[in-house]
Each structure stands twice: as structure tokens, then as C-alpha cells.
Amino acid sequence: MNELEHTSYEQAEGESRPISNARLAVLVLLGAEIMFFAGLIGTFLVFRLGSVTWPPPSQADVRLPIGVTGLNTIVLLLSGYTMFQGLRAIRQGRQKELRNWLFATGLLGITFLVVQGSEWIRLVHHGFTLSSGVYGSVFYVLIGCHALHVLVAVLWLLVVFAGAIAGRFSMNRYVSVEVCAIYWAFVVVLWPLLYILVYLI
Amino acid sequence: MNDHTHESHDHHHEESFIRKYIFSLDHKMIGKQFLIFGLIMFMVGGGLALLFRWQLAWPDRPLPIIGFSKTYQETGEVATDADRKWEERFDDDKETWLETNMPGGVIDPAFYNSLFTMHATIMVFFVVVPLLVGAFGNFLIPLMIGTRDMAFPVLNMLSFWSNMLGGLIMMAGFFVPGGHAAAGWTGYAPLSSVAEYSGVDWGQNLWCISLIVMGISSLMGSINYITTIINMRAPGMTYFRLPLVIWSLFIVAILLLLAFPVVASALALILFDRMAGTSFFIAAGGGEPLLWQHLFWFFAHPEVYILILPGMGMASEMLPVFARKPVFGYKSMVFAMIAIAFLSWIVWGHHMFQSGMNPALGASFMTTTMLIAVPSAIKTFNWLGTLHRASIRFTVPMLNTLAFVSMFVIGGLSGIYMANSPVDIFIHDTYYIVAHIHYVVFGGSVFAIFGGIFYWFPKMFGRHMNATLGKIHFWITFLAFNGVFFPMHIIGVGGHMRRIANPMQYEYLQPLQPINVFITICAFILGVAQILLLINVFWSIFRGKVAEQNPWQANTLEWHAPTPVPHGNFGAIPQVYHGPYEYSVPGAETDWTPQTQPNGESLHGEPIPVGASAD
Numbered sequence: 001m002n003e004l005e006h007t008s009y010e011q012a013e014g015e016s017r018p019i020s021n022a023r024l025a026v027l028v029l030l031g032a033e034i035m036f037f038a039g040l041i042g043t044f045l046v047f048r049l050g051s052v053t054w055p056p057p058s059q060a061d062v063r064l065p066i067g068v069t070g071l072n073t074i075v076l077l078l079s080g081y082t083m084f085q086g087l088r089a090i091r092q093g094r095q096k097e098l099r100n101w102l103f104a105t106g107l108l109g110i111t112f113l114v115v116q117g118s119e120w121i122r123l124v125h126h127g128f129t130l131s132s133g134v135y136g137s138v139f140y141v142l143i144g145c146h147a148l149h150v151l152v153a154v155l156w157l158l159v160v161f162a163g164a165i166a167g168r169f170s171m172n173r174y175v176s177v178e179v180c181a182i183y184w185a186f187v188v189v190l191w192p193l194l195y196i197l198v199y200l201i
Numbered sequence: 202m203n204d205h206t207h208e209s210h211d212h213h214h215e216e217s218f219i220r221k222y223i224f225s226l227d228h229k230m231i232g233k234q235f236l237i238f239g240l241i242m243f244m245v246g247g248g249l250a251l252l253f254r255w256q257l258a259w260p261d262r263p264l265p266i267i268g269f270s271k272t273y274q275e276t277g278e279v280a281t282d283a284d285r286k287w288e289e290r291f292d293d294d295k296e297t298w299l300e301t302n303m304p305g306g307v308i309d310p311a312f313y314n315s316l317f318t319m320h321a322t323i324m325v326f327f328v329v330v331p332l333l334v335g336a337f338g339n340f341l342i343p344l345m346i347g348t349r350d351m352a353f354p355v356l357n358m359l360s361f362w363s364n365m366l367g368g369l370i371m372m373a374g375f376f377v378p379g380g381h382a383a384a385g386w387t388g389y390a391p392l393s394s395v396a397e398y399s400g401v402d403w404g405q406n407l408w409c410i411s412l413i414v415m416g417i418s419s420l421m422g423s424i425n426y427i428t429t430i431i432n433m434r435a436p437g438m439t440y441f442r443l444p445l446v447i448w449s450l451f452i453v454a455i456l457l458l459l460a461f462p463v464v465a466s467a468l469a470l471i472l473f474d475r476m477a478g479t480s481f482f483i484a485a486g487g488g489e490p491l492l493w494q495h496l497f498w499f500f501a502h503p504e505v506y507i508l509i510l511p512g513m514g515m516a517s518e519m520l521p522v523f524a525r526k527p528v529f530g531y532k533s534m535v536f537a538m539i540a541i542a543f544l545s546w547i548v549w550g551h552h553m554f555q556s557g558m559n560p561a562l563g564a565s566f567m568t569t570t571m572l573i574a575v576p577s578a579i580k581t582f583n584w585l586g587t588l589h590r591a592s593i594r595f596t597v598p599m600l601n602t603l604a605f606v607s608m609f610v611i612g613g614l615s616g617i618y619m620a621n622s623p624v625d626i627f628i629h630d631t632y633y634i635v636a637h638i639h640y641v642v643f644g645g646s647v648f649a650i651f652g653g654i655f656y657w658f659p660k661m662f663g664r665h666m667n668a669t670l671g672k673i674h675f676w677i678t679f680l681a682f683n684g685v686f687f688p689m690h691i692i693g694v695g696g697h698m699r700r701i702a703n704p705m706q707y708e709y710l711q712p713l714q715p716i717n718v719f720i721t722i723c724a725f726i727l728g729v730a731q732i733l734l735l736i737n738v739f740w741s742i743f744r745g746k747v748a749e750q751n752p753w754q755a756n757t758l759e760w761h762a763p764t765p766v767p768h769g770n771f772g773a774i775p776q777v778y779h780g781p782y783e784y785s786v787p788g789a790e791t792d793w794t795p796q797t798q799p800n801g802e803s804l805h806g807e808p809i810p811v812g813a814s815a816d
């Protein structure tokens with residue numbers, strides 16, 4: 001975190017910058033993340049478009065939990081909203097509000113993970129696993145990779161939250177919050193796309 | 202933190218050995234670490250090549266020195282130490298590494314597969330990328346754009362050490378049961394995704410894991426490079442005053458950033474196939490082997506341009522300095538590189554003409570591929586334009602750069618043949634491809650690296666490399682290189698497949714065998730010549746002639762920094778007034794005009810006639 005907050009020599013000399021190093025770096029990182037998921041989504045599409053029926057005949061009896069996951073989607077979207085509110089709060093210097101919004105965001109994120117996890121456990125009990133043909137493979141790998149990203153985002157959020165409690169952010173010192181919020185936005189925005197692709201069509 | 206920033210260049214502070222040489226945060230030291238790493242891996246990769254070249258020239262003949270002697274083979278009598286050692290080895294009942302891989306000094310066919318796989322993997326991922334992007338990228342970017350360090354020094358250090366970790370994992374693969382990965386550097390599925398098919402177990406797993414680790418390393422590097430170049434240029438250093446090598450590294454960082462994650466996802470899928478019972482790439486389980494080829498080449502074609510673009514950039518630095526002329530067509534050079542980078546995303550199918558493809562799709566890949574020749578040709582003609590009517594200084598870096606330009610032309614031309622899918626049906630998977638690869642990657646990138654090492658060595662280590670030794674090394678390398686790779690075009694057209702352990706098994710290849718012997722002899726000369734380079738580098742670090750600040754009389758900012766370059770690089774951050782290639786400006790009293798020199802002033806402060814110094 002320190003590394004992001006003040007890079008050595010930053011702003012010491014040189015021209016003024018339209019965008020700070022840390023913000024730029026996360027945006028660049030998202031470029032790589034998008035390509036990573038593009039690889040996985042491409043894989044999914046190859047199988048999805050290459051098969052006449054979906055799920056494939058061998059997996060025809062599998063029913064993905066569309067309803068629960070739909071609700072879960074709303075949970076995650078909400079967390080995007082609370083994160084944004086938190087960022088707005090600190091931009092105006094309201095530290096206490098930041099803490100509350102971050103807390104809500106973390107709670108929503110963890111809820112999302114717990115629901116996903118329990119649905120997975122149910123599916124596995126029904127005999128639908130990673131090795132249940134390509135259907136199972138793409139499902140678990142694609143959704144699992146997203147879950148892993150949410151997990152990382154939650155851990156990152158915890159670090160920022162700790163900083164907020166320690167009162168390290170203020171009206172003109174909130175890069176760490178913003179950077180985390182950008183990443184959070186990425187995992188939130190990615191999810192509806194995956195939900196539609198994997199669960200609905 | 203801010204205090205620390207000032208402290209580091211206001212008064213000198215001693216750093217511990219570990220902070221300074223091992224977990225260093227200084228971009229220059231990290232660059233040197235990549236340099237040493239890359240050179241060592243270069244020797245490893247080259248050594249592997251010599252092993253399989255021996256096998257190709259003299260199939261199933263024991264290796265010299267460590268193998269059975271001729272007497273032993275003919276009569277069964279122990280004649281040398283090696284014979285005795287082998288007898289002892291075969292006697293005890295546990296099988297050693299040597300016995301599995303080269304029993305009696307003869308390279309086992311399975312080991313042969315690992316050899317060529319690892320040769321290419323090491324050369325691409327652990328030599329050329331670490332040297333071009335890791336070593337030169339780290340060393341040059343902050344110096345040439347006029348800043349004190351990378352945007353994220355800690356990330357930079359982590360990038361080197363994860364690179365190192367990836368290297369160690371890759372090396373460990375040689376010593377696991379089942380041997381190292383043997384599915385080629387392209388790791389085609391299902392050979393790579395089912396252990397039973399190739400007999401390789403953990404070797405292939407480690408190959409995947411190591412490449413993922415390398416991906417993370419280059420991700421960290423790219424984030425750093427992109428941020429640094431966008432945000433930390435010195436005052437006056439506009440985009441179109443950036444030296445071309447910085448442009449090339451910038452573009453390469455973007456390519457790496459976007460390409461590597463794709464192959465990382467594919468590598469993860471292979472690991473799932475191998476270890477978790479999925480069947481992404483296994484047709485028997487409903488998977489799609491061709492999918493791997495698409496994902497791999499979607500990454501790997503940009504990757505081959507990652508291997509050449511920084512070389513092009515470095516050549517564009519050295520040519521004007523030693524031709525004492527501005528680089529011809531600076532902006533067209535930049536746009537050509539951008540065009541190459543863009544096109545490199547839509548040509549990957551040219552590696553798959555023989556894999557089964559809709560002919561219409563094949564035709565479009567053929568067209569886009571041939572389009573790449575256009576920006577490549579623009580660059581080549583610009584280099585030639587730079588040389589035209591110049592008073593060339595034939596220094597060692599210049600010799601290597603000229604080799605770069607001419608060898609790249611040969612490699613680019615053979616590329617156009619292969620890009621024609623009807624022609625490629627005939628030469629795909631033959632030594633013609635191997636010739637092409639090596640003309641672009643060795644003839645191109647590696648000569649640029651040699652030139653670059655020699656050129657920037659005075660700034661890196663404060664000492665010169667030895668020019669005589671450099672020339673000897675260059676000429677032997679240049680001649681032996683052509684001796685090795687030119688004949689490969691011929692045997693390739695003659696139908697010699699790549700990746701076979703014993704050409705003598707095919708009757709129609711037997712007449713070509715003398716060429717194989719010739720190639721191998723040249724290869725050994727080429728290999729031995731590299732020892733001269735190593736000697737020159739390591740000797741000169743300690744004993745070379747002490748270098749002045751700007752020994753080549755060049756314009757770019759790194760020569761403005763004192764030698765040896767202190768922590769923080771510059772006294773005061775330089776102000777940049779014009780482009781990097783203003784050589785032999787009419788009316789100027791010297792034939793170079795440093796980027797830091799105010800317009801309208803000569804080196805000694807007298808005014809220059811108006812209109813003489815172009816921006």
C-alpha cells in the first residue's frame with residue numbers, strides 16, 4: 001500500500017500530471033485483467049457456440065441456481081454502489097462516512113462470496129464437479145476465477161478499511177481508497193456479464 | 202517518505218551489500234541483475250542447443266569426453282575414464298539422471314525432445330525478453346526520459362525476483378522424474394495436456410507454472426514501464442522527443458501487458474487438464490485441442506514482436522550515433538512500430554495454416570500477415586536512409602547493428618514466403634521455419650543485444666569493453682551464425698522436418714546429412730565464440746578502460762548523467778529542448794547536439810544561426 005501511496009520521487013520534480021502514478025497503474029493492471037478474462041470467456045464461447053444444446057447432452061440434468069445467483073448479482077451491484085459512496089464521502093473529507101460505506105461494501109462482498117460458496121457446495125453434492133465434462137469445467141473455472149478476484153478485492157478492501165479506521169485518509173489523501181475502488185468496480189462490472197453468459201444463455 | 206526522497210540525493214548514504222546488490226530498488230542495479238541473469242541463461246540455452254546439434258549431425262554417436270569411447274563401442278574394452286565411469290554407473294541398480302537421459306553419452310530420444318523444447322523456451326522467455334525488456338528497459342527508461350527511478354521501485358524489484366523464481370522453477374524441471382517438458386515451446390495440446398501421451402509428468406506442470414510466474418513478473422514490469430513513461434518524463438520531453446528505443450519499450454510493455462494474460466489463462470487450463478481431471482483441450486472428454494493453438498498464438502505472435510521491437514529501437518539509437526546523421530523519418534518509425542504492434546494481434550492464424558482452418562479465414566490471415574511486411578519495410582528503408590551517404594564509424598556496436606539490419610531483412614523475407622498459405626503447406630514444420638525464427642530472433646534481436654551491451658556498457662559500469670575482442674567476437678559470431686542458419690533454408694525446402702531426433706531414419710533425408718554436419722560444426726564455433734563475449738563483459742566490468750561521460754558523443758539524456766551514474770541519476774532534472782537525433786546540424790560547432798542544449802546556443806554558449814537546429 002505504501003508503495004502506491006507515495007512512490008519515491010513522485011511529484012518531487014517533473015511536470016504536473018493529469019493522473020497520478022497509482023491510478024494509472026491500476027488502470028493498466030485492469031487492462032491485463034480484462035485480457036485474462038477474455039481468454040477464459042473466449043474458451044467458454046468456443047464450447048458454448050460449438051455445441052448444439054447447452055448444457056451438453058451428458059450434462060442435460062444440471063440446473064444452475066439462476067434465482068439465488070440473480071439475487072447475489074444484486075448484492076454485488078449494491079456493493080459497487082456503496083463503494084462509490086465511500087469514495088465520494090472521502091473526496092469531501094467525511095472520514096466517518098467513509099468507514100461506514102467501506103464496512104457496508106465489505107459486508108456485501110463477503111455475502112456474495114458466502115452465497116457463491118454455498119451454491120457451489122450444493123452443486124458438488126448433486127454430483128456436478130469440475131470434471132463433469134466441459135460444461136462443469138468452464139463453469140467452475142470461469143466463475144471460480146471471478147470469485148478469486150472478489151476475494152482479492154475483499155482482502156484489499158480490508159487493508160483500506162484498516163487505514164480508514166486509523167484515520168489515514170482525508171480530503172486530499174485518498175489515492176489508496178480510489179485505487180481499491182477502481183479494482184472493486186472491475187469485479188462488480190465483470191460479474192453481470194458472466195452471469196448472463198454462464199447462467200442465462 | 203518524502204524526507205527520504207530528498208535525503209537520497211542530498212547527501213550520500215551507504216547501503217548494505219544486500220540492499221545494494223541483491224534486493225536493490227535502483228533501476229540501474231535491477232537492469233544489471235537482468236543482464237547477468239539473461240547472459241547466464243543464454244549460455245544454458247546455447248548449451249542445450251549444442252547437445253541436440255551433436256545428435257543431429259552424428260545421430261546416436263556418444264558425446265565427446267563424457268560418452269563411451271570409440272574403442273569401447275567397437276571392442277567392448279574400457280579405454281578411457283568415461284568408459285570406466287559408465288561401466289560403474291550401469292553396474293549399480295539405481296538409475297542416475299545421466300543414465301536416463303544420455304545412457305553411455307548417447308542422447309535419448311525422449312531427452313532430445315526436452316532439449317529442443319527447453320532450448321526454445323529458455324531463449325524466448327529467459328534470455329531475449331529478460332535482456333531486451335528487463336535489462337535494457339530497466340536501465341534505459343528512467344535515464345533516457347530524464348527521471349530518477351521507475352514509478353514503483355518495489356514492484357520493479359519484485360519483478361526481477363519473480364523472474365528469478367520462474368527461472369529456478371523452469372530449471373528444476375530437468376531433474377524431476379519423467380523428465381522435462383517435451384511438447385515443444387509451443388506446448389501443443391493434447392501432447393502437453395495428457396501426461397500419458399508424452400510420458401512427461403511434472404516437467405510439463407513446472408513448465409506451465411514457471412511461465413505463469415514469468416507472466417506475473419512481466420506484468421509488474423509492464424505496469425512500471427507504462428506508468429513511468431507516461432508520467433515521469435523530464436520537462437520538455439514530449440512524446441515525439443522520446444528516443445525510439447523508449448517508444449519501442451513502451452509499445453512492448455503494452456503488448457506484454459495484454460498478451461501474457463491470455464496465455465496465462467490457457468496455461469492454467471492446461472494445468473487443470475493435467476491435474477484436476479478437466480478436459481479443455483482433450484478431444485476424448487469433449488474438449489478442443491485447437492483451442493490451445495488459438496490461445497497460444499494469440500499470445501505468441503505478439504510475443505515474437507516483443508522479441509524484436511526493442512531490438513529495432515536499439516538499432517535506431519545506435520545507427521544515427523555512428524552514422525552521425527539524424528535518424529531518417531523519426532515519426533514514420535514511431536507509427537511503423539505502432540502499426541506492427543496493432544497488426545500483430547490479427548495475424549496469429551498464420552501459425553495454424555496446417556492445423557485445419559476455413560480457407561477463407563486462412564486467406565484473411567495470409568493478407569494481414571503480409572501487411573506486416575509494410576511497416577517492417579518502412580523501418581528497414583528508414584535505416585538504410587539513415588546510412589545513406591553517412592560517414593559511418595565502424596565501431597563494435599555499429600557492426601552489430603548493421604548485422605541486425607541485414608539479418609532482419611533475410612528473416613523478414615522468409616516470413617513472407619511462409620505467410621503464403623499455399624507455400625506454407627510445403628514448408629510448415631520444416632527447418633525452413635527454424636531458419637526464419639533464427640534470422641529474426643538471433644540475427645535480429647541477439648545482434649541488437651550484443652550491440653546494445655557494448656554501446657551502453659560505459660554508462661552501466663563506467664568502463665569500456667575491449668574493442669578488439671569485441672570485433673573478433675562479432676566477426677566469428679556473424680560468420681558462424683550464417684553458417685548455421687542459412688543452410689537450414691535449404692534442408693527445410695528439402696523436406697527436413699524440425700523436431701526429429703534422427704534424420705538418418707528417413708531415406709530421403711540421408712543425402713542432406715553432410716549439411717547437418719556442416720551446421721553442427723558452425724554451431725560449435727558459434728557457441729565457443731560466445732565465451733569471448735562473456736570474458737569481455739566480466740573482465741571489463743572490473744578491468745576495462747575507464748569511460749568518460751559521453752564516449753560516443755551521443756545526444757540522448759543517459760549521456761548527460763554522470764558516469765558512473767549515481768543513485769537518483771541526475772544532479773538536477775534535465776530540461777529537454779529538442780529531439781534525440783540532431784547530429785551534424787549545419788552551423789553547429791560539434792556534430793552532435795545534446796537534447797539538453799538550449800535552442801539557439803552551441804555547446805559553449807554561443808548563438809547558432811537561426812533555422813539551423815530543427816526541432
Ligand code: HEM
Nearest residue numbers: 505508509551552574613616617619620629630638641642
Ligand atoms: C515480415 C515479418 C514476418 C512475417 C511475414 C512472418 C511470418 C511467419 C509465419 C507465416 C510463420 C509460421 C510458419 C509456419 O509455422 O509454417 C512464422 C513463424 C515464426 N516467426 Fe515469423 N514472420 C515475420 C517476422 C517475425 C519476427 C520479427 C519474429 C521474431 C522476432 C518472428 C518469429 C517467428 C517465430 C519464432 C516463428 C516460429 C514459431 C514456431 O512454430 O515455433 N517472425 N513467421
Ligand SMILES: [Cu+2]
Nearest residue numbers: 502549551552
Ligand atoms: Cu507469427
